[in-house]
Amino acid sequence: MIGSIDSINSANMEAKLDYYVGLLVIQKSISLPLAYFEDAEFYHHLDRITKGGYGNKLLSPIKTMLGIIKSSITMISLFSFLWMIHWSLGILSILSAFPTLIIQTKFGRERFQLIRFQTPAAREANYTSALLTNRQSAKEIRIFNLGEFFKERWKKRFLLNSRNMLKLNKKQDIARILLDSITALLFGICAYIVVSLLKVGKMTIGEFISTAQGIHSAQASINGISTNLAKIYEINLYLIDLFEYLEYNDEQKFTKETRNLFPSYLQKGIFIKNLSFKYPKSNQLVLNGITIHIRPGEKVAIVGDNGSGKSTLVKCLMGLYQVEKGSVFYDDIDIVNIDNCDLHKNMTAIFQDFMKYAFTVMDNISFGDIHNTHDFELVKRIGIQTGVDDFVKKMPKDYDTLLGKILGEGEELSGGQWQKIAIARSLFRDSKILILDEPTSSLDPLKELEVYEQFNSMTNGKTVIFISHRMAAARMADKIIVLKNGKVAECGTHDDLMFLKSEYYQMYSVQAKWYS
DSSP: OHHHHHHHHHHHHHHHHHHHHHHHHHHHHHHSOGGGGGOHHHHHHHHHHHTOOHHHHHHHHHHHHHHHHHHHHHHHHHHHHHHHHOHHHHHHHHHTHHHHHHHHHHHHHHHHHHHHHHHHHHHHHHHHHHHHHOHHHHHHHHHTTOHHHHHHHHHHHHHHHHHHHHHHHHHHHHHHHHHHHHHHHHHHHHHHHHHHHHHTTSSOHHHHHHHHHHHHHHHHHHHHHHHHHHHHHHHHHHHHHHHHHHTSOOGGGGSOSSOBOOOSSOSSOEEEEEEEEOOTTOOSOSEEEEEEEEOTTOEEEEEOSTTSSHHHHHHHHTTSSOOOEEEEEETTEEGGGBOHHHHHHTEEEEETTOOOOSSBHHHHHHTTOGGGTTOHHHHHHHHHHHTHHHHHTTSTTGGGOBBSSSSSSOBOOOHHHHHHHHHHHHHHSOOSEEEEESTTTTSOHHHHHHHHHHHHHTOTTSEEEEEESSSTTTTTOSEEEEEETTEEEEEEOHHHHHHHTSHHHHHHHHHHHHHO
């Protein structure tokens, strides 16, 4: 009965610890700079952490220490008894602990290192498995006959990981046989000493039996202590891995103690001064000495080829990437002195890979401002402005209709309809600065132009930044900034840049036929 109660309490405690550790990991993930998520090693680390089962690992050392204390009391009593019989019996019993401790510690470390080494291959195996079982990828896998190919790829990664783990287990089993042999040898030596004492009359039959039992119990206690110490050492490796993740520098590392709110009204605009940026663990500059001034209420198009640094630049503007060299000012306030939450509250953006949330239409739009998620009238008004209402009113539950099939039998939307949902979400937040970061790259040029024109007509008086490697937004912009290899190649109006007959002129001329 006591064992059952202890088991229930332990399970309850492990569940609570799993919850709190999960909460810490999620909170840390939210607070980390976006640049970390561009690093594969960071993803490997995060994958290990999220599969750690840390409730058991945090509770286990406590249980193990209690077991060590219990075994130590038994061992000290038995050691004293054996020492009184003959000093060599106590020494031989102690000696059996060292091989156990050394070997168990060695394999604990190897097991952790193997898991750490296997993480990339394990992630690939899991990703490939997800592709084969995911609804989104099901169409392409069938069209391109990728099923067998991915299955074989999954098998290779899975079997490789399994073979490595089995190889380690085999080595561990051989080591256990060696340990058992050492223990048996030491027990045999002890038995020889005891028999010798019995022969010369220094021990009675009763003492002989109790001594033999004492030797066996002492070795069992000492081996138990050694095994538990090795277990604590192995668990400690996983806990160090967890705390290394929790100690990643978050966004506040780059933020000075005195933080300001975002300006109530932009009076001077956005100043980017000699901004350079490179990703963590990379020596290549993505942005190199960028200097730009964007006036309040100005509509700016940032254009350039893929890889020219457009998206990176706007992520620096939004505080998603931390500025380490150069500066970004909103009026006279350095971005590093602005409270992140307040900075983001005054901006909105639609990204190229905008989210398609498997929730209701109401949710998908109102997520643009979580403080007004129940404001149906505002959602409806934005829906009418963006054209969302045209297709939503035909749905069975109107704005309460679930989207997608992931969480239930929801409605499927076309790419263009999702595009309108994303625009509605961005406009739901009444922000001072609006950014379109190539959200229309999957549309044909004429459709893209329509989206930009619609967005432009609904954002009068706001500072708007259009990002594209196509020219759809350029002519409606007050200013066009051309990026090339992370630098500002040209800056001016459409007419100014066409007159120069340089980078922008060439890009526009090549694409002009798309809009004719």
